[in-house]
Amino acid sequence: xxxxxxxxxxxxxxxxxxxxxxxxxxxxxxxxxxxxxxxxxxxxxxxxxxxxxxxxxxxxxxxxxxxxxxxxxxxxxxxxxxxxxxxxxxxxxxxxxxxxxxxxxxxxxxxxxxxxxxxxxxxxxxxxxxxxxxxxxxxxxxxxxxxxxxxxxxxxxxxxxxxxxxxxxxxxxxxxxxxxxxxxxxxxxxxxxxxxxxxxxxxxxxxxxxxxxxxxxxxxxxxxxxxxxxxxxxxxxxxxxxxxxxxxxxxxxxxxxxxxxxxxxxxxxxxxxxxxxxxxxxxxxxxxxxxxxxxxxxxxxxxxxxxxxxxxxxxxxxxxxxxxxxxxxxxxxxxxxxxxxxxxxxxxxxxxxxxxxxxxxxxxxxxxxxxxxxxxxxxxxxxxxxxxxxxxxxxxxxxxxxxxxxxxxxxx
Ligand code: 5CA
Ligand code: ZN
Numbered sequence: 281x282x283x284x285x286x287x288x289x290x291x292x293x294x295x296x297x298x299x300x301x302x303x304x305x306x307x308x309x310x311x312x313x314x315x316x317x318x319x320x321x322x323x324x325x326x327x328x329x330x331x332x333x334x335x336x337x338x339x340x341x342x343x344x345x346x347x348x349x350x351x352x353x354x355x356x357x358x359x360x361x362x363x364x365x366x367x368x369x370x371x372x373x374x375x376x377x378x379x380x381x382x383x384x385x386x387x388x389x390x391x392x393x394x395x396x397x398x399x400x401x402x403x404x405x406x407x408x409x410x411x412x413x414x415x416x417x418x419x420x421x422x423x424x425x426x427x428x429x430x431x432x433x434x435x436x437x438x439x440x441x442x443x444x445x446x447x448x449x450x451x452x453x454x455x456x457x458x459x460x461x462x463x464x465x466x467x468x469x470x471x472x473x474x475x476x477x478x479x480x481x482x483x484x485x486x487x488x489x490x491x492x493x494x495x496x497x498x499x500x501x502x503x504x505x506x507x508x509x510x511x512x513x514x515x516x517x518x519x520x521x522x523x524x525x526x527x528x529x530x531x532x533x534x535x536x537x538x539x540x541x542x543x544x545x546x547x548x549x550x551x552x553x554x555x556x557x558x559x560x561x562x563x564x565x566x567x568x569x570x571x572x573x574x575x576x577x578x579x580x581x582x583x584x585x586x587x588x589x590x591x592x593x594x595x596x597x598x599x600x601x602x603x604x605x606x607x608x609x610x611x612x613x614x615x616x617x618x619x620x621x622x623x624x625x626x627x628x629x630x631x632x633x634x635x636x637x638x639x640x641x642x643x644x645x646x647x648x649x650x651x652x653x654x655x656x657x658x659x660x661x662x663x664x665x666x667x668x669x670x671x672x673x674x675x676x677x678x679x680x681x682x683x684x685x686x687x688x689x690x691x692x
Contacts, residue, residue, distance in 0.1 A: 281362060283406040284392040287399050287691070289350065290682035296351040296639035301521060301646065302599060303552040304529055305449045309645065310552040312520050318349040318356045319519035321511040321550070323528055324406070326363040327387035328372040331394040332573040333593075333604045334559040334566040338525045340590060341556040341598035343400045343689055344646045345521065351639055351687055359514045360403040361507055362388055364410050365500055367465065368568070370489060380490065384408075394576040397586040399689040405514045409501055410492075415509040416501040417494050420481050422543040432472040434484020434497055438505070440477045443538035449553050450530035460530050465503060479535050481505045504535035511549070512540055522550035526601075527565075529555055557601040566604065574604055587690050588612040594648040594688060619659050619684075620692050628662035628676030635679060638687050651688060655680070 300311040312318065322342045325335060349356050363369070364384040373380035395402070409416075420436060423429050428442035440446045447453075452460070457477055461468050468476035480502040485491035491498040511519060517540075522533060533553055540549035558565045562572045579589060591612040596602045622628060634654050641650035658680065661670045673679075684690040 281388070281406045281408045281411065282392075283402040283404070284396045286402050287396075289347070289401070290686045292351055292635065292639075292682060292686050293679070294635065294639070295353045296348060296687075297643040299345065299348045299352055299643045301345065301552055301554050304533075304555050305451070305553050307451070312349070312552065314349065314354050314520050316354065318354045319515040319521075320346060320349075320356060320358045321507070321515055321519060321522050322358070322360050322403075323507055323524035323532065324360040324362045325388070325391055326366055326368055326568075327384045327391065328369040329387060329568045329573070330575040330577050331391045332566050332568070332575055333561070333589075334525065335391075336394065336398060336576050336589070337559045337593045337596070337598070338523075338556040339395060339400050340398060340593045340689070341646060342523045342554075344598070344642055344648060345523070345554070346401050347687055347689060348639075348642045348646065352643065357405075357515060358401070358403040359405045359407070359510060361412070361510050362406065362408045363503065363506065364388065364408040365490060366409070366503055374488075390577055394580070397580055398576065398590050399586070399691060401689075405510075407510050407514070409506045412506060412510050412513075413492050413494075413501060415513050416481075416505050417496075419505060419509045419512070419539065419543055420496065423481070423539060426542050426545075428542045429481065430474060431496075432470060434499065435480050436482035436484075436496055436499075436502075437473060437478040438481045438502075438535070438539060440475055440479070440535075440538060442542045445541060446538050447534065449534045449537045452530050452534075457530060464527065464531055466531055477531070479504055479531060481539075504532055505539055507532070508536040508539040508543075508549070511536070512543070517544060517547035518549075518551055520550070521552050521554050523554045524556070526555040526557055529553070556598045557596075560601065560603040563603070579609075584609065585613065585616060587692060588616045590688075590690060591616060591652070594652050594690075597649055598646050615656075616692065618663070619655070622659040622662040623677045623681055623692055625662060625671070626677050627671040627674045628680070629658050629670035630673045631658065631676040631679035631683070632673075634658045635683050638683055642687055648688065655684065655688075
């Protein structure tokens, strides 16, 4: 699938430190040590509605990781999927009377434009579930050979007990798993299943649903296996980071890791599992199913500067849950104007220490609020809002503009 155009990224005069990130599986910090090229998989959208601030926050979080690695001197291979065939997409298409392919294409295109506007670096491989069907079928074949697949009517299920490490990604106990599973696409009560937590990997053809031929009969891919198949194909074993929002920890990332570990025993799926917090609006998690949404495209259409949207996101640590408000946006609009004023002066407070601090903050579990605070300090010193204006660094603005762009994705 077509990705979106990459913005130019300035090269910084110094390399940033090694990047450490919180790993959900261990509950601790992992200092990533990419083997030259860092390998990142981030779960993409299910394109049945426009990109909301929750999505944007998650993709900006992993964009910071991508940038931190690049600024530490690594190349990055970034892979992202599009769940362009799945129950919620088909249901929405039926409800609004649009062809599901058309709906998916339209919303995916809007997402590309939103990501480009927010200066999120594009994945090198942007792949739809539909185009990955051959990879999915190949992986099901490998899981079947390992004894991990069984049939219930025309559907194929993956047996969670095939993976001795099942549960290691989420750390969830069985009660918790049983509680969450049905809320996130699972069908614990289906008669004929060996374990209520087993998940569908191939859904047999249904009347009125799209399907593709396969050695297991016509059908379509299950959700979790789509991401496993793509990550294994485009990144290989033990890639550096698997990312997504915290609503994907269980069952999605647990199942993906399980599939991979059963298909290729002895090899971990990812070295770290990183999760962004949930963005709420009107007191509840922003979600397409609840409809309490603030869309990136709607704000863009009302001439809101995408850099102000991005700044709102950067002001929250990616792991925290927080609530979007209009006041946050208007404050960020003012802040961007103040920053632009300071940057327009050319000379300013010394930029070198800010460069060091911002790169250190981002390498320290993507601490964007700390990075933003360092920039605020520079702006205040440059404009003299906290005393005398400091113009001792004649090239401050040049350095700061490059830093804001390369590290934080803010082009001002
Ligand atoms: N297609 C699957 C992943 S393979 C999916 O979850 N799609 S999605 O469109 O529902 O979500 C896309 C990404 O946005 C996921 O990483 C999800 O965790 C994240 N996300 C969804 N809602 C929120 C929210 N309110 N706050 C933060 N991130 C969110
Ligand atoms: Zn996924």
